[in-house]
Amino acid sequence: MEFHKPRTWPEALAIKAEHPDATPIAGGTDVMVELNFDVHRPDVLIDLTEIAELREWFTVDGRYRVGSGVPYARIIDELGATLPGLAMASRTVGSPQIRNRGTVGGNLGAASPAGDAHPPLLAAGAEIEVASVRGTRLIPADEFYTGVKRNAMEPDELIAAFHISPADGPQQFAKIGTRNAMVIAVCSFGLALHPSTRTVGTGVGSAAPTPRRAADAEAFIAGELDWDSPLPLRDSVKRRFGELVAQSASPIDDVRGTAGYRQHALSVMARRTLGWAWDEYRRNR
Amino acid sequence: MYDSGQEPVRDNENRLSRRRVLGSGALLGAATAVGTTVGVGSGHGDPAGPEVLGAGGVDITLRVNGRDRALRVEPRVTLLDALRERLDLTGTKKGCDQGACGACTVLVDGERVNACLTLAIMVRDKEITTIEGLARGDRLSPVQEAFLDRDAFQCGYCTPGQIVSATALIAEGHTRSAEEIREWMSGNICRCAAYPNIVAAIEDVAR
Ligand SMILES: Cc1cc2nc3c(=O)[nH]c(=O)nc-3n(C[C@H](O)[C@H](O)[C@H](O)COP(=O)(O)OP(=O)(O)OC[C@H]3O[C@@H](n4cnc5c(N)ncnc54)[C@H](O)[C@@H]3O)c2cc1C
Ligand code: FES
Ligand code: FES
Numbered sequence: 001m002e003f004h005k006p007r008t009w010p011e012a013l014a015i016k017a018e019h020p021d022a023t024p025i026a027g028g029t030d031v032m033v034e035l036n037f038d039v040h041r042p043d044v045l046i047d048l049t050e051i052a053e054l055r056e057w058f059t060v061d062g063r064y065r066v067g068s069g070v071p072y073a074r075i076i077d078e079l080g081a082t083l084p085g086l087a088m089a090s091r092t093v094g095s096p097q098i099r100n101r102g103t104v105g106g107n108l109g110a111a112s113p114a115g116d117a118h119p120p121l122l123a124a125g126a127e128i129e130v131a132s133v134r135g136t137r138l139i140p141a142d143e144f145y146t147g148v149k150r151n152a153m154e155p156d157e158l159i160a161a162f163h164i165s166p167a168d169g170p171q172q173f174a175k176i177g178t179r180n181a182m183v184i185a186v187c188s189f190g191l192a193l194h195p196s197t198r199t200v201g202t203g204v205g206s207a208a209p210t211p212r213r214a215a216d217a218e219a220f221i222a223g224e225l226d227w228d229s230p231l232p233l234r235d236s237v238k239r240r241f242g243e244l245v246a247q248s249a250s251p252i253d254d255v256r257g258t259a260g261y262r263q264h265a266l267s268v269m270a271r272r273t274l275g276w277a278w279d280e281y282r283r284n285r
Numbered sequence: 286m287y288d289s290g291q292e293p294v295r296d297n298e299n300r301l302s303r304r305r306v307l308g309s310g311a312l313l314g315a316a317t318a319v320g321t322t323v324g325v326g327s328g329h330g331d332p333a334g335p336e337v338l339g340a341g342g343v344d345i346t347l348r349v350n351g352r353d354r355a356l357r358v359e360p361r362v363t364l365l366d367a368l369r370e371r372l373d374l375t376g377t378k379k380g381c382d383q384g385a386c387g388a389c390t391v392l393v394d395g396e397r398v399n400a401c402l403t404l405a406i407m408v409r410d411k412e413i414t415t416i417e418g419l420a421r422g423d424r425l426s427p428v429q430e431a432f433l434d435r436d437a438f439q440c441g442y443c444t445p446g447q448i449v450s451a452t453a454l455i456a457e458g459h460t461r462s463a464e465e466i467r468e469w470m471s472g473n474i475c476r477c478a479a480y481p482n483i484v485a486a487i488e489d490v491a492r
Contacts, residue, residue: 001340001359001360001361002337002338002339002340002360003337003338003343003360003404003406004335004336004337004338005335005336005337005338006335007334007335007336011334011335012335014335015335025404025407027402028402028403028404028407029384029399029402032363032383032384032401032402032403032404033383033384033402035361036363036382036383036401037382037383045360047404047407049407094384094472095384095387095471095472095473096397096450096453096454096469096471096472097384097387097390097397097398097399097450097472098384098399098402098472100396100397100398101398101399101402101403180468180471181468181471181472182385182471182472
């Protein structure tokens with residue numbers, strides 16, 4: 001295994017162009033498990049941790065551009081108030097040790113359907129900035145995930161950052177697992193209320209080959225909410241929302257849970273997170 | 286990098302030079318300027334260029350517990366194996382080798398990380414602290430003392446990781462309640478379930 005340590009972003013892109021099969025390593029919390037257990041023997045490893053711009057975040061036209069290498073611990077500490085949904089999800093990732101190292105960029109690179117960053121990125125309408133020596137492009141989150149552990153990147157591309165709007169309303173994240181720490185989600189759900197556009201964003205995790213939005217549920221609830229004189233939500237509305245979220249999934253039976261359980265759990269999480277978020281919206285008006 | 290207030294550059298606008306990697310070996314990087322397109326990152330103009338370490342052994346120096354230690358590793362060797370197998374620092378334990386148990390917890394520049402998920406070559410310029418580095422001569426650290434006082438172990442296998450993790454947790458200030466301590470110690474598993482005593486020991490030091 002050859003080890004490359006670019007010190008600048010252009011260097012990293014040049015190396016990736018020359019070695020499209022190379023494995024980038026950021027926090028290493030996915031890559032190292034594969035190395036240790038010989039799941040994967042990369043010929044070339046590209047260490048991205050020296051590249052300063054991947055570890056920065058700043059605002060561009062009111063949106064946040066967060067470098068792919070910002071670890072979860074910093075997302076929680078530094079961006080918790082602006083990106084509450086992503087911060088809630090980040091708090092559930094692994095353990096303090098994992099959160100000190102693991103990054104959203106790595107979560108996107110791995111593109112596991114169970115990755116916890118995906119539902120909040122989908123719900124907030126984030127875009128992923130990928131780059132190669134050929135140029136840079138922004139991929140909407142809901143076009144980024146293309147299959148089980150597959151994403152829309154070309155072999156010569158690397159993830160530079162994600163772009164996300166600061167929360168314009170309450171956001172929620174819920175995850176089902178066997179304990180509170182260090183669990184891969186049995187299924188998960190992210191929700192974002194967008195009062196500025198009078199829409200609701202969703203993201204369903206670990207219940208389909210890819211993380212995905214629940215488009216029918218989003219359309220349904222957008223028609224039900226009265227943003228100007230918000231009343232408590234009727235149970236029937238919450239229930240219907242939950243059903244539609246569950247229907248958007250296509251889960252499988254596996255060691256972590258059955259398809260039926262996942263669908264049931266999703267409808268419950270969707271119902272509850274919607275209730276919590278809407279109550280918060282009503283309180284804050 | 287963008288100026289704030291600007292749209293991200295999406296296509297062929299910037300022409301930045303890049304360095305080409307010519308082969309393996311330490312510190313290669315000929316300054317062949319090739320026109321490329323990148324939207325982000327202006328580079329730092331580091332004259333050294335990217336570093337390439339070959340597939341064979343690499344001579345490295347790790348700064349462990351305040352001492353520089355020279356060793357030869359293959360690039361794929363973890364910090365955990367480097368500490369245990371090469372530097373004879375066997376206090377750091379291997380439980381799972383996949384980040385899930387915390388037995389291998391060490392401090393890298395003061396931050397707790399799983400040594401099993403860290404490549405030795407990626408922490409060459411860092412300050413590494415293991416369980417062996419916490420005591421001052423024969424004087425145990427406060428956390429070590431408290432673990433003894435509270436009998437915070439049975440078999441002791443998880444203990445070095447627990448103590449290193451607890452040392453970081455106290456420095457982080459996550460000790461306002463027993464619940465908070467439990468939450469922030471969740472990366473360290475104890476098969477003997479000494480948890481109540483571990484929490485008590487941490488509370489003693491935090492108080
Ligand atoms: C004990 C344990 C618990 C975990 N718990 C959770 C959990 O609760 N929730 C969860 O979602 N995940 C969890 N994970 C998985 C992992 O921590 C996350 O997926 C994390 O986000 C990976 O980030 P990283 O920086 O460590 O990625 P790395 O391991 O460095 O990389 C992951 C993948 O992304 C690629 N990659 C990294 N950076 C880039 C880039 N800039 N451009 C292109 N590709 C890139 C790598 O090549 C690799 O394929 C856990 C892992 C462990 C070991
Ligand atoms: S050995 Fe590293 S976490 Fe278990
Ligand atoms: S004391 Fe035995 S594993 Fe913790």
